Amino acid sequence: MAPDTGAEVVLRLDGITKRFGPLVANDGISFELRKGEVIALLGENGAGKTTLMNILFGHYTAEGGTVEVFGRALPPGHPRAALDAGVGMVHQHFTLADNMTVLENILLGTRPLLSPRLGAGAARAKVAKLSRDFGLAVDPDARVGNLSVGERQRVEILKALYRDARILILDEPTAVLTPQESAALFGTLRKAVAQGLSVIFISHKLGEVMEISSRVLVLRHGKLAGEVATAKTDRHRLAEMMVGAEIAAPRLSDRAPGPALLTLSNVDTPRRGSVPGLSGVNLTLRAGQITGLAGVSGNGQAALAALIGGLERPVHGGMELHGEVPGDWSPRAALAAGIARIPEDRHKTGTVSDFSLTENAILESYDEAPYSRKGWMDWRAAEGFARKIIETYDVRCPGPSARIRLLSGGNMQKLILGRVLEAGPKIILANQPVRGLDIGAVTFVQNRLIAARDEGAAVLLISEDLDEVMALSDVIHVIYEGRLSPAFPRGTMTPAGLGQWMAGHGFGGGAHAA
Amino acid sequence: MRLEPIANPSALRSIGLPAGALALTVLVASLLALIAGANPFATLGLILKGAAGSKFALLETLNRATPLIFTGLAVAVAFRAKLWNIGAEAQLYAGAIVTVLLGTGALPLPSALLIPGIALAAMLAGALVLLGPVLLKTRLGVDEVVTTLLFNFIMLLFVSWLLEGPMKDPMGMGWPKSPALEKAARLPRIVEGLRLHWGFALATLSALAVWVIQTRTTLGYEIRAVGLNAEAARFAGIPVGRVMVKTALLSGGLAALAGFSEVAGLKGNLTLDLSPGFGYTGIIVAMLALLNPLGVVVSAIFVAGVFVGADSMSRAAGVPTYIADILMATALLTMVLALKLTRLKVRWR
């Protein structure tokens, strides 16, 4: 099936099968990777891409199948064996120790543990050479905790190259980058391929798959749904292979914006550890309008979400809600002001994993009637509410008394959506609302947000996915180092133009490229 | 080795593993008896007989269980909120001090008013002792494990000073002990003639009350949410700090009742050896009960039985009584492991 380019086969996967309980994450997957090619592993969230690569790299062990690198079988379950065989992996969640320097992170695990020396001198020279050769500028003595997301990714790639990787796996590498940084990454990958490396590029974004790969493998529901040379296909056909139908982009009807419901003027919030605060932020959220917030992660999105969600107070500047300055400011005050909050992390902040669906459904209203009267809980009323959400929002679950940790991400998000939307909010803070969801859930969540907007809610959509922001927003702001760009109305900016702002150009006064 | 979660553990797993943990504990006991040169079966038999072999033994076990129910509840309540109160020992002594303070003639009240008054004051004292470490935790982020542990040592020194100074019994012939409680302040026996005081009934009722609080009240919901995921609780608007403080007041108060009931129900005065580590044993009691307040009553009786049984066995068979402590520590460790394994499957590569 693979086009025989005559190049040497460097990696061969044969019949990989992996189960998590009843879920078959990978079902008999086989493919080959040749020297000097970039293959894209395409598939929507939950299709099994990351699982497959984790098996290849030895983080997981498969129930069946074999992995061969340069003609030799890789023992399952040993990242070390994969590394030694020349496989390098850049994980979606960076695997760096923040308390150590770039060089220390690169050196980690490269020498026998009991050897008396680090060998930092020779390593420094090698890292400098790799940085030059591959266009990966980074200060070897910087503490990783102080680096930007783009720099961290360069460290991850350097780690692999330092170990003389011949096969490079990148898991959703552009998810956290600006368009310009993505372009630089593609430059690095082209250099790598020119030097005879082979690349597996995992993505669910069709555009970049078309740009960088020579061959595309499509995963769907854990199975290899197709394999095609990039030159012989197009975005539409790939989309169809990926989800079974062409993806319908969400549609925004034209709608005149309503009054300002929330206004921030010149707001500063404090820095919290490595999370930057806001500085001089001006923002207006209007009724019947989706305001999109674009930006590279870690640039103050968390601070803005914390502020609007009631977890943070401005140290400077003013906030007006429905035309009034709120008295005290807390999550409760935010809820009372009709702010619905969809948190960034469903598992850590959105739900209590060991609580039932019922207990999670009332998390934000547990102390109000009818769920609580004079300090006593009414569990029957609470369960009724949970049942209502389950029905209205199509939450697939064993029942309201099941622990929520058993639910898929999409169903978990639907419960959160029901919890916050059933209160009839005026303002909706949606922080990464579709990250990690499969296409069905993505469409569901996005349509609900659009419906709320059409009914007159003001929506703030925070996302690192520029495409998503551009498709769903009436106006767009870019956030960079805690500062906000002017509002760009829908259709007035190109991705490249927003990318410039995401990299800090345009902010003036001390702004610099990341 | 990897662990993988099991969605719905089988009954065999949920019952078999904890049973296995207990079996392992018994095995350790047998081994220790062998090492001590005694017959394991005889040793175990003597422990059982000493704990429950007669009416006297049984009542002794229930008496010993009383403070353990209180400290076990204190730990269970706190651990439920992931508040690591290891200072039940200090809170127990705080309760005991107040009991002596108010029960030696300071309050000229009839029993029916005096005893509840003392109990409430004791609870308040215990609650206040825990309040310090908890405020340090919620306000400054100081880990409460170490501070509550250190408070135990400070409290013992404080008691030692009291018993050699202001609270010294003038008739004590130099022994560091407090004067005895007046009759009106003593907890009566539940049934006349049987050596079991009302402290045991109070402990059992407290367990019931804690269970109701945890499952039926808004505070209980808050405590469980904070304990399971404080970040989500804070995000949802639950006042995490305030819930921690409420939990601490409840926990400290319960631990103090152990001191109250020991002094007012059993000993009649305060000495430095009032508690042979009831505060620490409370952790074992609570963990064996899976932090369930009703379970605490059962596990406290079990733990007390082992200690009482070991005391009498030691006299008969010559195995050091410390065998009971080893058993309990072993039971604690094997039980937490067993419980983890009911929810996780071990996969060897």
Place this chain on the structure above:
Amino acid sequence: MEILDILLTASFWAAAVRIASPLIFATLGELICERAGVLNLGIEGIMVIGAFAGWMTVYLGGGLWTGVLVAMLAGMLFGLLHATLTVPFGLSQHVVGLGVTLLATVTASFAYRLSLPEVTSPPKIEPFQPFAIPGLSQVPLIGPAFFAQTPLTYLAFALIALVSIVLYRTPLGLALRAAGENPASVEAQGLSVTAIRMGAVIVGSGLMAIGGAFLTMSAFSSFFFEMVNGRGWICIALVVFGAWKPGKAALGALLFAAFDALQVRLQQTPMGAVVPYQVFLMVPYILSILALVLMSRRAEVPAALMIPFNKGER
């Protein structure tokens, strides 16, 4: 007045260094565990078992260094138990730590009663003797304080340097620090988080046990049930006070020991006649709490401390 007089005597500083020695062993042990991501609350009990095992070995006729070795091995055994339960099985480090402390403490009590059923006061052993380093010990004030100590004290101070070097200058230290910060980084570079963390807990526990052995073999020459008396918990505070850095933590131990030595001496002064001795004895515990409060906002906690790592779990 009196305080100044005390501070200028060599015997005061010699006492401070002596008091600091067991704390340094145990603090370094705890620091190694925590740097790898494991809080070891077994420390108190492991010090007890170390104190007992070392002393018992010598009492039964073993050499002093054999005693130290046996103490260390006993500590490592309990460290292995702690590590097995907390690392691969990922059990609560609080509960397991306290359980190990209880188990180790009562194991010592049981073994003591078993071997010496009749005695009322524990027998003494011939402990380590001070060894004056020629030349250095003649330096006024500093000489007798630092250079006329027992070999175990010299070992404690050598360990500060050794632990620092290993932690910051070797591949092992790199892996250890990474395991406590982001275990995924260790795993992704082909190392075993489980092995590193278990190793750290076992070695750290060995050091704690030597700290305990110092008490019976270098300081008191007998074993009492209550002799560790919260020193383990104090060492946990010292690790925080030292911001998880070996040098700072050891300095904290020395400072702490100086206060302890001072309170003992103040008891002998006219002040001691007025203030109850219990107040003096409270000083170490209060100081520990103060140290924790002082450092609460500043210290940089290892990011993965107390967070189990399980690669198979989803």
